[in-house]
Amino acid sequence: MMMISVATVQSTATAAAAAALTLLLLIQAASGGDPDMLQDFCVADTSSGLAPLMNGFPCKARSLVTSQDFVFTTFREAANYTVTNTGAIATFATVAEYPAVNTQGISHVRLDFGVGGVIPLHTHPLASETIFVVNGTIFTGFVSFDNVLYSQTLQAGDLFLLPKGLLHFQINVGDGPAVSFNTLTSQNPGIPFTANQMFETQIPSAVLQMSLGIGTQQIQSIQDAIPRYYG
Template identity: 35%
Template structure:
């Protein structure tokens, strides 16, 4: 009985350890200052002004993402958070993709969006969001957003549980790499000509 109890405790400890290392690593200081910082450390370092370009700017004609992640905002290093503004003109899509290092919390500010993700059992979870709705995409799962409306654009703000969530585009990672055409044709149960047609469409 005691050995069974110890085994269960060991399993719980291992699970807890896995959860604790699943996100960005903890830092041993209040924040991380890059060694190439120019000038004195002050409030400017902790301020990101890149979103100002969106204020009063015309809405884009194609889907656009504006990021505030570690690459754009170095003060996020070690803070396990980042943002992105997603602009969806009429009838545009953010194609299926994953964020390998973070879950995503999407807040719809304007318009409507059809969103969804596929879990590891290949079950699709979808929802049509209206202005003011929030939807969570679990970490690492394939997901998408689609503005089906032919007349009204959509605007969303996404928060990520990582300073560097990463994005893996499913269409690009499959068809815009050097995976052999025949391997892709067999995988998708089609022919090489179809695979090449898809590739040419993505590269245009």
């Protein structure tokens, strides 16, 4: 009779546990987007305000839904990028502006750039994003968990992936205006701007000094210089 040692049993059990944990993590990663919907559509009823209830808005009464609810026409016209201090502006089609995407796990944004215009460093905590260049030349990139910048200069017709939750940016590097059409994997992806989060949220000065290796005077200078982005 073949004898199996205790060490072999323990090693096999450890390997099985590791495999099960890996499978669990893969399943969790695959289901990391917005929750699955329980109906074919749920046009948001935003009459009670724009604050989402739990993971979405209540549904508009089915009898009140029309084909027009599924149309979003705001992207037809270019937005005025001169109203920002960065020369670029985002026009959103999240659930707040486009109620039809409620529970669908998707939203969109149009970016309009002047020459040299920038969408500042930011993240989307709840969504991955693709950027599709409609017109012009746009340089974009994201920073991975191990602090590697993945970037590319894009021409009209190009598509680039910005992974979920990672720091990224866009800048017009062409000699004329630029436009991109972006898709996000959440109806409400979030868009916290990095500089504003760091310097406009009452984080203690000592924390910022130690985090960035700068002094109090430099922190104040940065706070005073942050462009006010309105988009």
